[in-house]
Every structure is written in structure tokens, then in C-alpha cells.
Amino acid sequence: MAFSPDIAAIRFGEGLAPAxxxxxxxxxxxxxxxxxxxxxELLPVPRASDLLPEMAEIxxxxxxxxxxxxxxxxxxxxxxxxxxxxxxxxxLDALLAPVLGRSILSQQPFRERLARFWGxxxxxxxxxxxxxxxxxxxxxxxxxxxxxxxxxxxxxxxVTSPMMLDYLDQNGSVGPNAKAAKGRKGLNENLAREMxxxxxxxxxxxxxxxxxxxxxxxxxxxxxxxxxGFVFRAKAAEPGAETxxxxxxxxxxxxxxxxxxxxxxxxxxxxTARHIARKLAVHFLSDTPxxxxxxxxxxxxxVTDGDLRAVYAVMLEHPFAWQSFGQKVKQPIDFVASALRxxxxxxxxxxxxxxxxxxxxxxxxxxxxxxxxxxxxGPDGWPEEAEAWITPQGLAARIQWSMxxxxxxxxxxxxxxxxxxxxxxSVADEKVSFAARAAETRREGVGLILASPxxxxx
Amino acid sequence: xxxxxRMFLSRATALGCSLAASPLLTPVTLADAPGENRLVVIILxxxxxxxxxxxxVGDPLLASYRPGLVRxxxxxxxxxxxxxxxxxxxxxxxxxxxxxxxxHAVSTPYRNKRSHFxxxxxxxxxxxxxxxxxxxxxxxxxxxxxxxVGSETAFAIGRSEMKLxxxxxxxxxxxxxxxxxxxxxxRLLLEEVYHDDPLFRDTSVEALEIAESxxxxxxxxxxxxxxxxxxxxxxxxxxxDGAVLADxxxxxxxxxxxxAAFSLGGWDTHRNQTRGLNRALGALQDAILTLKAGLGPxxxxxxxxxxxxxxxxxxxxxxxxxxxxxxxxxIMAGGAVRGGKVYGDWPGLAEAALYGRRxxxxxxxxxxxxxxxxxxxxxxxxxxxxxxxxxxxxxxxxPGLLA
Numbered sequence: 001m002a003f004s005p006d007i008a009a010i011r012f013g014e015g016l017a018p019a020x021x022x023x024x025x026x027x028x029x030x031x032x033x034x035x036x037x038x039x040x041e042l043l044p045v046p047r048a049s050d051l052l053p054e055m056a057e058i059x060x061x062x063x064x065x066x067x068x069x070x071x072x073x074x075x076x077x078x079x080x081x082x083x084x085x086x087x088x089x090x091x092l093d094a095l096l097a098p099v100l101g102r103s104i105l106s107q108q109p110f111r112e113r114l115a116r117f118w119g120x121x122x123x124x125x126x127x128x129x130x131x132x133x134x135x136x137x138x139x140x141x142x143x144x145x146x147x148x149x150x151x152x153x154x155x156x157x158x159v160t161s162p163m164m165l166d167y168l169d170q171n172g173s174v175g176p177n178a179k180a181a182k183g184r185k186g187l188n189e190n191l192a193r194e195m196x197x198x199x200x201x202x203x204x205x206x207x208x209x210x211x212x213x214x215x216x217x218x219x220x221x222x223x224x225x226x227x228x229g230f231v232f233r234a235k236a237a238e239p240g241a242e243t244x245x246x247x248x249x250x251x252x253x254x255x256x257x258x259x260x261x262x263x264x265x266x267x268x269x270x271x272t273a274r275h276i277a278r279k280l281a282v283h284f285l286s287d288t289p290x291x292x293x294x295x296x297x298x299x300x301x302x303v304t305d306g307d308l309r310a311v312y313a314v315m316l317e318h319p320f321a322w323q324s325f326g327q328k329v330k331q332p333i334d335f336v337a338s339a340l341r342x343x344x345x346x347x348x349x350x351x352x353x354x355x356x357x358x359x360x361x362x363x364x365x366x367x368x369x370x371x372x373x374x375x376x377x378g379p380d381g382w383p384e385e386a387e388a389w390i391t392p393q394g395l396a397a398r399i400q401w402s403m404x405x406x407x408x409x410x411x412x413x414x415x416x417x418x419x420x421x422x423x424x425x426s427v428a429d430e431k432v433s434f435a436a437r438a439a440e441t442r443r444e445g446v447g448l449i450l451a452s453p454x455x456x457x458x
Numbered sequence: 459x460x461x462x463x464r465m466f467l468s469r470a471t472a473l474g475c476s477l478a479a480s481p482l483l484t485p486v487t488l489a490d491a492p493g494e495n496r497l498v499v500i501i502l503x504x505x506x507x508x509x510x511x512x513x514x515v516g517d518p519l520l521a522s523y524r525p526g527l528v529r530x531x532x533x534x535x536x537x538x539x540x541x542x543x544x545x546x547x548x549x550x551x552x553x554x555x556x557x558x559x560x561x562h563a564v565s566t567p568y569r570n571k572r573s574h575f576x577x578x579x580x581x582x583x584x585x586x587x588x589x590x591x592x593x594x595x596x597x598x599x600x601x602x603x604x605x606x607v608g609s610e611t612a613f614a615i616g617r618s619e620m621k622l623x624x625x626x627x628x629x630x631x632x633x634x635x636x637x638x639x640x641x642x643x644x645r646l647l648l649e650e651v652y653h654d655d656p657l658f659r660d661t662s663v664e665a666l667e668i669a670e671s672x673x674x675x676x677x678x679x680x681x682x683x684x685x686x687x688x689x690x691x692x693x694x695x696x697x698x699d700g701a702v703l704a705d706x707x708x709x710x711x712x713x714x715x716x717x718a719a720f721s722l723g724g725w726d727t728h729r730n731q732t733r734g735l736n737r738a739l740g741a742l743q744d745a746i747l748t749l750k751a752g753l754g755p756x757x758x759x760x761x762x763x764x765x766x767x768x769x770x771x772x773x774x775x776x777x778x779x780x781x782x783x784x785x786x787x788x789i790m791a792g793g794a795v796r797g798g799k800v801y802g803d804w805p806g807l808a809e810a811a812l813y814g815r816r817x818x819x820x821x822x823x824x825x826x827x828x829x830x831x832x833x834x835x836x837x838x839x840x841x842x843x844x845x846x847x848x849x850x851x852x853x854x855x856x857p858g859l860l861a
Contacts, residue, residue: 169728172777184526186776190728193572193782203573209814212572329657377723380575390657392664399648399665403640431654435647444644451648453655 006425007325011458012284012316013109015338018422020107026316032108033148033309039106040144043098043347047141048134048163049229055130056226058084085129092133094351096358096373099136101347103337114147114312115139116333117283120381122158122199124167125374131163135374138163151276151306152267155199156260159191162224168194168379175220175238187238192216194379200266202275211244218242218249218262232256245269273301280315286327287385290320325427326457329386332369334458335398336362339450342423345409361405368397390456398456403447416445424454486707487597487623491716492606494759495794495835498707498749499597499719499828500742501622502766503578504726507780508787509772509818510735512560512800515541519807523773527731527780540800545739548747552791553798556861557750557757559790561801561827565768565820567850572782574726577767582621584825586850596825597719598625599847604836622719700741701748708752711760725766729777746791758793761831761860769818772807785818788827794835796861801827825851827859834860 008029009015009022016022023029061081068077103112119139126132142161146154158164165171168191176186192215196207221237224230237254247265250258266272277297281289297314304310315321330338340350353361363373370389376382383389406413413419416436420428432452439445449455510527514520516539521528533541534550540562542550552558567586568577584596601607602625640648645666652658700722707718722745724738742764750757769786785805790797805811805819813819829843829851844851 169777169779172729174776176776181776187781188728188775188777188779189781197571197573203571203576209570209572209816378574386657390661392661395658395661396665399640399662403644429654431651435651438643438647440641440643444640444647447640448644448647448651452651453658454651456658457655 002319002322004322004426006427007322009109009425010338010427011321011325011328012113014103014106014112014334014341015109016423016425017104017341018344022425026313029110029316030309030313032110033114033312037111037144038108039102039112040140042105043101045095045098045140046137048137048161049141051130051134051137052226052229054084054088058088058130059226061085088130089133090355092137093355093358095133095136096362097347097351097353100337100340100350100362104341104345104347111144111147112337113284113334115144117280118143118147118154120376121279122154122164123376123379123381124161124163125376126163127166131166133374134163146308148309148312149307150267151272151301151308152264154308155267156263158199159195159259159263160222160230160256162229165191165222165224165230170219171223173216173220173222174236175217177240178220178236178238180233180236185236187213187216187220189213189216191222192219196266198380200275201269201271202278205269205271205275207245214242215244215262218244218259221254221256222259267306268302270298270302273298273306276306277301277311280311282384284315284328285321286324290318290324293318293320327386328458329389329456330458331382331389332366332371332394332398333373335369335456336366336401338455339402339406339423342419342450343406343409343414343446349409361408365397365401365405368393368400370394370397399447399451402450403444406446406450407443413442413446416442416449419446420449423449427454429454486703486710487717487719488707488710488715489597489601489717490607490714491604491836493716493836494756495716496711496753496756496760496792497717497831497835498711498760498762498792499622499717500745500762500764501578501581501719501721502725502738502742502764503574503721503723504738504766505574505577505768505770505782506725506738506766506786507727507731507735507770508562508564508766508785509769510731510780511543511546511739511789512536512562512787513541513543514539514562514804514807517807523807525774526778527774537800539804543735543739545736546743548743549791552746552750556797557791557793557795559795559797559799559801559859560787561790561822561824561857562787563785563802563805563818563821564788564824564827565785566824568768569784570814572768572784574767574782579621581765581767581824582624584828584848594625595622596828596847597622597717598627600717600832600836600838601627603838603842603846700743700745704745704748705752708749711749711753712756727770727779728775728781729779731774731779734779742789750791760792761794761835762789762791763828763831764789764791765824765828769820771816772812772818773816783817784813785820788824790827790859794860796859801857801859822854823851826853827857829853830857830859 003026005022005024006016012029023032061084065077065081068074103109106112122143124135124138126134138161142157143154146157169188170191173188174181174185189212193212196205196212196215197203201207217238221232221234223233223236234254239254241248241251244262245266249262278289278294281294281297293315296318297311300314301311366373370391371382416439420433420436424432432449432454435448436445439448513528513533515533532544534544534547535541536553549558566577566580568580582595648662652662703720707720711718722738722741724734724741727734746762749762753760765788766786768782768784770780770783772783775781803821805821809815811819825848829848830853832838832847833840833843840853844853
């Protein structure tokens with residue numbers, strides 16, 4: 001099978017939408033990555049560093065409240081802290097609407113998919129009150145600007161991001177012989193290990209425990225300051241040079257440049273090329289992708305020094321990308337996003353949902369499907385295999401959502417006979433078309449289409 | 459089959475969204491088996507620090523490796539050489555009663571890479587490193603070779619698959635809040651839509667059947683009411699995961715289930731280990747004590763085995779925590795266990811004796827201990843255990859785990 005607009009929209013985008021034409025060529029699909037990020041402008045999400053002043057302010061209020069808890073102003077101080085914290089939490093909760101809204105409205109949906117893919121590749125989970133719901137701001141700042149650029153730049157942005165430094169415990173890591181150690185503080189290997197295992201070389205990559213340890217030393221000094229965001233603390237950096245993957249870094253005065261040099265090198269490592277190529281192919285094409293395709297993507301990654309747009313082009317131009325249609329199952333977030341897009345749920349309706357409704361219609365059902373929004377179980381992110389998602393309880397939750405939630409957004413749902421065309425286009429099969437005609441109610445007809453394998457697969 | 463799924467489900471329905479029937483977000487795996495012996499496997503995800511939980515305080519090197527960790531908490535001496543982390547202090551009476559034992563310096567065959575994800579996969583697959591990656595888990599293979607285990611007897615409750623249970627032996631998965639609101643006509647059409655897709659067809663039979671057993675009619679337009687969910691999550695948080703899961707498991711083990719498995723997270727203690735470990739140990743202690751209370755006299759025929767994917771570094775790191783290591787410890791509890799004893803060969807902490815001069819040296823295979831329980835409790839022969847349930851395992855000498 002060769003290029004098909006409907007398959008392009010379903011496999012590499014957010015699915016079909018009544019008012020948005022699917023891309024008519026690989027060039028058009030890739031072209032979605034060129035030019036301005038229209039959705040980032042239309043439905044803004046703050047960047048992580050935009051939150052810093054507010055975070056600092058809340059910390060200050062909290063500190064004041066604790067300090068004054070026995071004083072005459074105790075109640076006022078506590079109230080001031082609680083009010084600020086609540087407003088902040090509400091602000092972050094409200095990001096669900098623009099994040100899903102972009103999937104509904106985007107004319108460049110390949111961007112949205114890539115932003116989610118890379119956000120998952122570089123998983124972070126907020127660990128405290130201030131970061132618990134802040135993942136979208138991390139993606140906005142560190143991932144999104146680089147999805148069509150060079151892998152190296154994204155890697156650097158991610159590794160210097162306060163959320164990553166906090167999530168993988170880098171903030172407290174101090175060189176054992178550094179000034180700041182004073183014989184008490186020392187290394188933490190977490191970021192170094194996951195960077196090699198998950199972010200770059202892959203668990204099968206050519207690294208040893210010695211590399212993890214040396215890299216952990218090289219990373220010392222990387223840290224976060226609540227006022228400034230990323231900071232490099234030379235006093236915390238381990239003195240001397242480190243040898244990682246056979247190359248030596250640093251040696252002179254401690255500097256973030258040494259870390260950045262390592263990131264440049266590891267970003268171009270052949271194992272990184274293979275790992276990233278395979279991960280992309282597994283995410284977009286098949287749980288068992290064509291080996292020649294993966295090799296071709298990895299080769300391009302290497303010769304272009306990790307030019308991601310070029311790597312995507314190899315993937316999209318390869319026949320396997322079109323022959324293997326249907327081998328992937330949409331993850332819950334992708335399923336929900338594509339359903340909202342096909343139904344043309346107004347972004348305004350999403351924004352108006354109160355917390356309990358947003359939870360009832362979106363967050364809790366996705367949990368039922370196996371995906372707790374913003375809370376993946378570990379730094380390896382969400383699973384890819386179809387079998388991990390289409391479990392009895394996961395499928396039950398998808399069916400339940402399909403049958404119940406669309407009618408919560410609309411007084412009147414579309415005619416299923418039309419909706420099957422809108423949602424599935426040329427991908428519709430005879431069985432789902434029949435079901436759309438034979439359903440007793442619009443609600444069930446729409447539900448049957450959304451719950452069908454034709455809509456779940458991509 | 460003594461307990462039909464329908465019976466089980468109607469019982470669950472009667473409990474509604476009550477906490478006991480609703481161990482949200484964490485699967486509990488259950489299996490029926492003949493006889494009175496009960497085996498509970500608790501997977502501790504994130505790599506428990508065996509050297510902190512079961513401290514070799516008799517070795518002066520411990521204090522020098524871990525000045526911050528050892529100083530911070532008072533440990534209870536067990537046998538003069540090993541001391542128990544205070545976070546498990548509530549289990550001391552079990553030790554006195556001979557219902558608590560440990561094995562130290564154990565690990566799976568996993569070496570060198572120290573990845574949680576691979577380590578956990580291997581722990582649940584129960585294979586050696588030389589065996590090709592399998593999606594099958596050892597508990598499932600146990601069911602395949604155990605006589606008298608009927609079909610449809612295992613339930614994985616909750617939302618995510620537990621690899622321990624993956625494999626050819628039939629397993630039903632069920633989530634307590636997956637109610638489906640639709641007409642018989644829609645159900646027929648859905649079956650038809652799923653008919654030609656093997657993955658969806660096989661899965662939907664169970665999804666629909668189970669959901670229907672729970673009752674189709676729901677006056678709420680959305681069966682999974684967010685209020686119920688919130689209430690249950692809140693209650694679960696309050697009671698602690700360990701107690702909730704154990705309470706549920708104990709209830710089933712007093713009926714026809716004989717094997718239960720669930721997991722507890724929170725063991726990845728890269729920083730502020732004292733705090734993190736206290737919390738995680740609290741959940742484990744709650745789980746064990748809840749099982750004991752819930753099982754009553756059946757505790758006498760029960761073995762609880764808590765295992766983790768690998769240990770942590772011998773030395774504390776720079777952030778009052780520890781990084782990924784190799785050798786660790788396992789915890790065994792129950793009346794069926796010959797307790798009051800630390801099993802395993804202690805390799806010592808001298809730098810040259812450490813694995814890679816860094817981690818506790820594993821001197822025995824964690825799978826061997828589980829296998830000896832299976833042999834003693836379910837009569838499985840050595841060949842089956844070494845070749846089918848745990849391919850590549852060498853059982854070694856009988857450690858004499860059973861009371």
C-alpha cells in the first residue's frame with residue numbers, strides 16, 4: 001500500500017476531523033513541521049520557566065506560614081499560602097483543555113503526536129506540590145521547540161530542565177571531592193543511568209557501570225534554583241576529568257560546557273541512533289518494525305547528526321510506514337484526543353468543565369484505560385505494545401467511554417451513518433459501517449464506531 | 459471449580475465500590491489450588507535496599523559505608539549480627555514466634571545493567587539471562603504444571619497487566635469499576651465489530667461478560683462515577699496501599715484462592731532514603747500484619763514472600779540515599795515459614811568481596827527460595843521447577859524453609 005491521506009491523518013496525526021483536510025502527500029505531512037507552531041500560539045501553555053516567579057512566591061508564603069504558625073497572624077498567613085497554592089493548582093489543572101484542544105483543532109497534528117512521543121521518551125513526573133501538574137510546561141519549553149530540529153538540542157534542553165533535574169534526583173548530587181561536599185554530600189547516579197539507558201544509548205547500548213559512575217560525576221554541578229531555573233554550581237562539580245564512553249571530559253575549571261560537550265557526543269552515538277530510530281518506528285508503525293526501515297532511519301540519524309526531520313522523512317517515505325497500517329493501537333490519550341477531534345468537541349466546552357467533570361469525563365476514564373494523565377509509573381514512560389492497552393479492563397473502559405461520554409458533551413450526536421465516514425474515511429470496514437446503520441440510538445451508534453478496532457487501531 | 463467467577467463478581471457487586479473490593483490501580487493476582495497451603499508473593503518495585511532493611515551491623519564496614527543511613531535510625535538486633543530496620547519494628551513479634559525469616563545476599567540472575575525495568579521483567583519472568591525474553595511469568599507457568607488447577611481460576615484485578623501472571627494458563631482480568639451501559643443490540647453489534655480482530659475479539663469476550671455480571675443498568679450516564687473513584691482513591695491513600703491490597707488478598711485466601719500476588723512500590727530510594735524506606739516498609743509491614751489478621755488460623759499454612767528486582771549500592775550516595783546495586787534481601791513471613799533465621803551465605807562487605815567492588819555480592823538465587831516453597835507446599839518436583847517454572851535454575855541444597 002502506498003500513501004493514503006486518511007491513513008496519514010490516523011497514523012501520524014490525531015485522526016480525521018470533519019472540517020480539516022488530511023495531508024495529501026508525505027511532503028504535506030512533513031510540511032506540518034515547518035513554519036510557526038500555530039497551536040502553541042492559538043492555545044497557549046506556559047513554559048516551565050514562566051512558573052518560576054509564582055513558585056518562588058508560593059514557597060515564600062509557605063515558609064512564612066510555617067514560621068508564624070504560633071504567632072498572632074497564623075490564620076492569615078496560612079490562608080494566604082493556601083489561596084496562592086490553590087490558584088496555582090487550578091491554573092495547571094486548566095492545561096488539560098489547551099493540551100487536548102490542540103489535538104482537536106490542529107492543522108499540524110503530526111506536531112502534537114511528536115510532542116507526546118518525545119514528552120514520553122523524556123518522561124518526567126512532578127514530585128512535589130509545585131511540579132505535580134507541571135509536565136505540560138516542561139514539554140512546552142524543553143521538547144516542543146525541538147521536535148523537528150536536532151536530537152542533540154532537545155537532549156540538552158531536557159537535561160538542563162529543572163523538572164528533569166528534580167525528577168531524577170540530580171539537584172542534590174554533589175561531587176564527592178567538590179568544595180560543596182565537605183565530606184558529607186556526594187553523588188547520585190539516577191539521572192546518569194536513565195540518561196544512558198532510556199534517553200540515549202538504550203538498555204542494550206554499549207555502556208558499563210563505570211560509564212554511569214563517571215557520567216554521574218560529570219553531571220555534578222547541574223542544578224535548579226527556584227528564582228533562576230537551571231543553574232550550574234561549580235562548587236558542587238567534581239574536580240578533574242571524567243571518562244565516559246571512552247572519551248574524556250572536563251579537567252580544567254568546572255563548567256556546564258563539559259556536560260554539553262558530552263551530550264553532543266552521546267547524541268551522535270551509533271547506539272543512540274539505533275535506539276531512537278527503533279523507538280520512533282515502534283511508536284508510529286509497529287511493535288515489531290521492519291529491520292531495514294529502522295536501519296535506514298538510524299543511518300540518516302547518524303549522517304545528519306541527529307536531524308529529526310530527516311529521520312521522520314525516512315520513516316514516512318518507506319513503504320513499511322503504509323503497509324503496516326493497523327498494527328498499532330492508540331494509547332488512551334490518543335484515543336480520547338482523536339475521538340474529541342472527530343466529534344468536533346468545542347475547546348470551549350473542555351475549558352468550561354469543572355474539576356470534577358474534567359476528572360469524570362477525561363482523567364478518570366483514561367485511568368480506567370490504563371493511563372493516569374501526567375503520572376506514568378516510571379522514567380520509561382508508557383508501554384507501547386497493543387496487548388498492554390487492550391486488556392479486558394482497559395477495553396471495557398474504552399467501550400464505556402465511547403458509549404457514555406460523547407453524549408455528555410452534546411445534546412445531539414451526529415448521525416452514526418455520517419459519523420462513520422467522518423471518523424474512519426476509507427479505513428471503515430463493512431462491519432463497522434453495518435453497526436453504524438443498525439444501532440438503535442445515535443449514542444450507541446457513535447459509541448460502536450469509537451469502540452471499534454477500526455477506530456482504535458492505527 | 460469451587461468458586462465461579464459469577465459468584466465472585468456478585469460478591470464484589472454487593473460490596474459496590476467499597477474499598478475492600480476495589481484495590482485501585484494495583485493489580486492483585488489470585489489463583490485457586492488444591493490443599494490448604496497458601497503462598498503470597500509481594501513484588502517490591504524499585505529495588506529495596508536489603509542492606510538497610512536487614513543490616514549487617516556486626517560488620518564494622520557497614521557504619522563506614524553508610525555513616526548517614528546507619529546513624530539516622532535505631533535498628534533492632536535479630537541474631538547479634540543482623541539488625542532489622544525500625545520501619546519493620548512491628549514485625550518483631552513474628553520473629554520471636556518463628557514466623558519471620560530473611561534471606562540475604564540474594565538476587566535474580568540479572569547482572570551489571572541495573573535497570574529497574576529489565577530487572578523487574580526478569581524477576582517476574584523467572585528466567586535466567588540466557589533465556590530469550592519471554593512474556594510469560596513464573597506464576598502462570600506454575601499454574602500450567604500444577605495438578606488440580608482448573609481454568610478461569612486466576613484473577614488479575616486492577617488495571618495493568620502483571621507480568622508474573624502472563625502466559626498460556628487462563629487468567630481473567632477484572633476491574634471493579636468497568637461497568638458498561640448499553641443495550642443488548644449494541645452488545646451484539648459490538649461483538650460483530652470485534653469478530654475479525656483476534657486481539658479485540660479475545661479481550662472483549664471477557665470485558666463484556668465481566669462488565670455485564672456487574673449489572674448493565676446504571677442510572678449515572680457514566681458508570682465510572684468520578685465521585686466513587688475519588689472516594690476510593692482517598693480511602694486507599696488513607697489506609698495505605700499495603701493494607702488495602704492485603705485485606706483484599708486475605709479475604710480471597712480464606713475462600714478458595716491459594717495463591718495471591720501483588721506489588722508495592724516506593725523502594726527506589728536515591729535520596730532521603732530514611733524517609734522513603736520508612737514509608738515503603740510501613741506499607742509492607744501493614745500488608746504482612748493485615749494478611750496475618752485476615753487469615754486467622756490459616757496463617758499457619760501460609761508463606762508470604764517479598765522479593766525485589768535487585769539490591770542497592772553498599773555505600774550510601776551523596777544524597778542520603780543509595781543507587782542501583784545487585785545483591786539484596788528477601789523477606790519471608792507466615793506460620794508455614796521456619797522463621798527466626800537469616801538464610802543465605804553471607805559474603806561480607808570487604809571491598810574485594812563486593813560485586814564490582816560496589817554492590818553486595820549475590821550468593822544465592824532468589825528464585826531458588828521461591829522454588830523451594832513451591833516444592834514444599836505444592837509438591838512440585840525438582841525437574842519441573844528447574845526446567846519449566848524457573849528455566850535454568852539450580853535448586854541447590856534444601857534450605858529447609860518450611861516449619
